[in-house]
Amino acid sequence: MAFNFKRLFSTLNTSNASGPQRVVGVDIGSSSVKVVELEQGEKALRLTTYGELQLGPYAQEPLGSNVVLPLAQRTEALVDVLRESDVQASKVVITLPLAGSFVTTIAITAKPQDDIAPRVNVEARKYIPVPLTDVALEWVEVDPLKNTPQSVREVLVAAIQNDVLADSRKLLASIQKTSGSPEIEVFSVIRAITKETDESLAIIDLGAKTSKLYISEGGFLRRIHRVQGGGALATQRVADLLSVSFEEAENIKRNFSSEAPKASDIKKVVLSSYERPLQEFKRALSQYEVRSGSEFSRVVITGGSTLFPDFQQFTNYALDRQTFKSNPFTKVGYPAFMEDTITDIAPTFTVALGAALRAFE
Numbered sequence: 001m002a003f004n005f006k007r008l009f010s011t012l013n014t015s016n017a018s019g020p021q022r023v024v025g026v027d028i029g030s031s032s033v034k035v036v037e038l039e040q041g042e043k044a045l046r047l048t049t050y051g052e053l054q055l056g057p058y059a060q061e062p063l064g065s066n067v068v069l070p071l072a073q074r075t076e077a078l079v080d081v082l083r084e085s086d087v088q089a090s091k092v093v094i095t096l097p098l099a100g101s102f103v104t105t106i107a108i109t110a111k112p113q114d115d116i117a118p119r120v121n122v123e124a125r126k127y128i129p130v131p132l133t134d135v136a137l138e139w140v141e142v143d144p145l146k147n148t149p150q151s152v153r154e155v156l157v158a159a160i161q162n163d164v165l166a167d168s169r170k171l172l173a174s175i176q177k178t179s180g181s182p183e184i185e186v187f188s189v190i191r192a193i194t195k196e197t198d199e200s201l202a203i204i205d206l207g208a209k210t211s212k213l214y215i216s217e218g219g220f221l222r223r224i225h226r227v228q229g230g231g232a233l234a235t236q237r238v239a240d241l242l243s244v245s246f247e248e249a250e251n252i253k254r255n256f257s258s259e260a261p262k263a264s265d266i267k268k269v270v271l272s273s274y275e276r277p278l279q280e281f282k283r284a285l286s287q288y289e290v291r292s293g294s295e296f297s298r299v300v301i302t303g304g305s306t307l308f309p310d311f312q313q314f315t316n317y318a319l320d321r322q323t324f325k326s327n328p329f330t331k332v333g334y335p336a337f338m339e340d341t342i343t344d345i346a347p348t349f350t351v352a353l354g355a356a357l358r359a360f361e
Helices: 071-084 117-124 162-175 185-193 231-242 246-254 263-272 275-292 311-319 336-358
Strands: 022-028 032-040 045-054 091-096 101-109 135-142 152-161 200-206 210-217 220-228 298-302
Touching (some): 091 185, 117 152, 135 220, 152 220, 200 275, 298 336
Parallel strands (some): 022 091
Antiparallel strands (some): 022 032, 101 152, 135 152
């Protein structure tokens, strides 16, 4: 199972009758595993099922905890969510965490006609903190930004650690599903969220452990900015505030109500947990706009943290710009009666749905 991300930039074709009929996208995060199954219909892709399971209990830890599970427990969790979601697909597309990979854009001074392939590995060594023999490396040249000198060519480089790829192979073999090459989660997110009208897109992905900013131009990833801090930090602050267990704090956060005791204090500590990441992202967004000479078409927020009440309004204030909540399900069909539910959960399943979409490109 090789690593190859060059297909990521092809156009989604929902009428490809020769492709797979059903595919399930898998997103194994630090606190939960999520799956989304899609089916090829006559005219469009359809959502057939989805599901999520918390990983904490598989490590004898509370719900919402960040855990690193051994292969046996990850397999058990994945088998459980596939069964409980009644997934029927035989083909799976699995995503790999950004933490086990290296993704960056490299600037190379060269003439348009020069072959830069020999130089990419040399330059990549400066950015990848492990020997290149320990990773699977892929790269693709991208169009330079507006203000980039003509002598500079930009290359998007991605590398996955070999042991992460090997671990992924074992996981897929253990669930007896067919699979193509895996992909780094950032590319699934971009595929799920990008619209044809997006020239310059910023995506803020708020996970359980890490908050990430992805910037793309024309569907190509251009920048990544990562900050430690996410949903688990917010839960811990609620636990400290109320002197309750982490699991109880997680349930309070998930089921937050303005009528709950100390509601205003709870809301304050949850939202304030994201002040530092959002302030850093605000600076990064402004700096990129200055350098590129253009404003973002959209700034989209995604991830489970965005489900907290008034989170979008808080993000608008922190970034001093309008944001949009992710809804990748707009790219597929589903029954009308599910509209409210789908809108509520959409940001949580962005990675898994984006992975499933890959098989239909």
